[in-house]
Amino acid sequence: MADQITRTAHDDAPLSAARRADAAAAGLDARSDDALLGHTVCIGRPRAELYAFWRDFSHLPAFMENVQSVEIQTPTRSHWVIAAPAGRSVEWDAEITEDVPDERIAWTSLEGADVRNSGAVEFRDSPTGRGTFVTVTIAYDPPAGEVGRLLAKLFHREPKIQARQDLRRFKQLMETGEIPTAQPPQAAPRA
Amino acid sequence: MRALTWHGKHDVRMDTVPDPEIVNPRDAIVRVTSTAICGSDLHLYDHYIPTLKSGDILGHEFMGEVVAVGRRNRKLRIGQKVVVPFVIACGQCFFCRRQQFSACDNSNPAETAYMSELLYGYAMTGAFGYSHLTGGYAGGQAEYVRVPYADVGPIVVPPDVEDEKVLFLSDILPTGWMAAENCEIQPDDTVAVWGCGPVGLFAVASAFAQGAAQVIAIDHYPHRLDLAKQCGAQVINFDEVNVREALLEMTGGIGPDACIDAVGLESHGYSADNVLDKAKAALSLVTDRIHGLRQVILACRKGGRISMPGVYGGVADKFPIGALMEKGLSVKTGQTHVQRYSAKLLDMVLNDELDTTFLISHRLPLEEAPQGYRMFKEQQNEVTKVVLKPGATLQ
Numbered sequence A: 001m002a003d004q005i006t007r008t009a010h011d012d013a014p015l016s017a018a019r020r021a022d023a024a025a026a027g028l029d030a031r032s033d034d035a036l037l038g039h040t041v042c043i044g045r046p047r048a049e050l051y052a053f054w055r056d057f058s059h060l061p062a063f064m065e066n067v068q069s070v071e072i073q074t075p076t077r078s079h080w081v082i083a084a085p086a087g088r089s090v091e092w093d094a095e096i097t098e099d100v101p102d103e104r105i106a107w108t109s110l111e112g113a114d115v116r117n118s119g120a121v122e123f124r125d126s127p128t129g130r131g132t133f134v135t136v137t138i139a140y141d142p143p144a145g146e147v148g149r150l151l152a153k154l155f156h157r158e159p160k161i162q163a164r165q166d167l168r169r170f171k172q173l174m175e176t177g178e179i180p181t182a183q184p185p186q187a188a189p190r191a
Numbered sequence B: 001m002r003a004l005t006w007h008g009k010h011d012v013r014m015d016t017v018p019d020p021e022i023v024n025p026r027d028a029i030v031r032v033t034s035t036a037i038c039g040s041d042l043h044l045y046d047h048y049i050p051t052l053k054s055g056d057i058l059g060h061e062f063m064g065e066v067v068a069v070g071r072r073n074r075k076l077r078i079g080q081k082v083v084v085p086f087v088i089a090c091g092q093c094f095f096c097r098r099q100q101f102s103a104c105d106n107s108n109p110a111e112t113a114y115m116s117e118l119l120y121g122y123a124m125t126g127a128f129g130y131s132h133l134t135g136g137y138a139g140g141q142a143e144y145v146r147v148p149y150a151d152v153g154p155i156v157v158p159p160d161v162e163d164e165k166v167l168f169l170s171d172i173l174p175t176g177w178m179a180a181e182n183c184e185i186q187p188d189d190t191v192a193v194w195g196c197g198p199v200g201l202f203a204v205a206s207a208f209a210q211g212a213a214q215v216i217a218i219d220h221y222p223h224r225l226d227l228a229k230q231c232g233a234q235v236i237n238f239d240e241v242n243v244r245e246a247l248l249e250m251t252g253g254i255g256p257d258a259c260i261d262a263v264g265l266e267s268h269g270y271s272a273d274n275v276l277d278k279a280k281a282a283l284s285l286v287t288d289r290i291h292g293l294r295q296v297i298l299a300c301r302k303g304g305r306i307s308m309p310g311v312y313g314g315v316a317d318k319f320p321i322g323a324l325m326e327k328g329l330s331v332k333t334g335q336t337h338v339q340r341y342s343a344k345l346l347d348m349v350l351n352d353e354l355d356t357t358f359l360i361s362h363r364l365p366l367e368e369a370p371q372g373y374r375m376f377k378e379q380q381n382e383v384t385k386v387v388l389k390p391g392a393t394l395q
């Protein structure tokens, strides 16, 4: 299953590396014209440990720069708050749509989301025995209007680069127990 | 505390800045007792390396006393005397596990790592006082330094050993050693070394220690050539002779078996005054001057080895790729995997198998660091290595 959702049609590269990807083919709760981004890192820790850390969504703000909080409401439902400039926030409720222990977690935003989005994180043994491949795939409906402007300010870099940075922090935290920073304490990321 | 800060090309100053604090659980804070100015610092001084910010604290060769230790650091204790490698390495990633410490995948913060991803395809390691490409970590030309992953890098040395004897374990000694190791020296080899700065001089000494039959050192500063001679090298002054012809004559027409480029972009450099928001833009701006390296490639014997400790940052024109391929040369290079050599070199230094102090020409109070930079830049012949002492009184 994991394999079939992440591959492009004609070769072995993941769908997120395609020059023009059809988000509907990503196996998410997404539409064809949604923006799609994905990224894989290899982390030198066991699959089960990485899955368990991620599955507790309250851990996510530790390494996701713009995520202010994830409030767990029921075992499958959570409320996400993204801090935006000028005291504003971008929020949504998310529902876990798939949960295969040690392998895959998928989620989708619910009715009323400021940004409609869906995503999945997969954990696979590295094919060459080098730890665990962690792949995040996210599809979202690029927002227009007020929310779009707020988000554009927030992600002054491309969302794709933001996702890579967040995954780098996840790797740093899981491999070394902390998230490196050159900033003084009060400015440090929440590790 | 007091620290040497960068403010622009040829503008470094002593400033009063906030003391560093423990940030992460594996950190330590070191009170600096000795720190040095490196040829690599001149690349910053001349603003050849992009992504410096006004106020950045420079310096990556330093040692001192541990004065604070993070709660998860189980290696260091307050009061220990340590030398700190310039490469910051986590000890746990794919690369650190293979002893490729200067390729550490974790030590460059995510906020800065993307810049080298754009420039080189992969994120470079973190390092002290060496621009935001390597993480923007505050450097060691200061009274105190925060050392991340301090349970991996710092080398604990005996309390009674003189600073100057062990200080260069932080960078230039392992750099010279690795430069020689990358030559894969055989007993009847001739090794040629371009550049008789500190790195070149330690490369000469290391090549002999690793069994080279003959070492030939090349520079144009008579005093630096004298120091190379003291290490046992034969010397060539490139202002006076044709280097390639001299090398051919001295090797019976075979050419040197291995050649070390210990010059780098030093005297010329590349002009990346623009921060890289797009790799393409950056790459088309950046052109390293590789005059020395071209000579190295042309002079090396057929089937020989090239070792490049000299630092380059961008792209280069007229790279003699034909000579490289047709002669079947192999090339090894990179920032030094300092931590790989710490234990071995500390032993050699403590047993007096390597002289580490002969190249120090000047000792200054830290307060006079700006003058130290000026001297090291403008009087290269006499000023071979400057060691700075925090807390020392002005003369």
Ligand SMILES: NC(=O)c1ccc[n+]([C@@H]2O[C@H](COP(=O)([O-])OP(=O)(O)OC[C@H]3O[C@@H](n4cnc5c(N)ncnc54)[C@H](O)[C@@H]3O)[C@@H](O)[C@H]2O)c1
Binding pocket: B038, B039, B040, B041, B042, B043, B171, B172, B175, B194, B195, B196, B197, B198, B199, B200, B218, B219, B220, B221, B224, B238, B262, B263, B264, B265, B266, B267, B291, B292, B308, B309, B310, B311, B334, B335, B336, B380
């Ligand atoms: N790889 C590493 O980890 C590492 C570590 C430290 C330093 N370095 C680099 O090593 C290089 C040397 O460092 P250093 O501290 O000895 O610097 P330095 O500036 O003191 O010495 C460079 C020497 O090269 C000589 N030179 C210049 N052009 C030459 C040429 N065409 N032929 C022969 N000699 C020439 C200069 O006269 C000078 O004596 C620098 O590029 C530095 O950044 C690399």
Ligand SMILES: [Zn+2]
Binding pocket: B038, B039, B040, B041, B060, B061, B086, B171, B172
């Ligand atoms: Zn150095």
Ligand SMILES: [Zn+2]
Binding pocket: B089, B090, B091, B092, B093, B094, B095, B096, B103, B104, B105, B106, B107
């Ligand atoms: Zn590492």
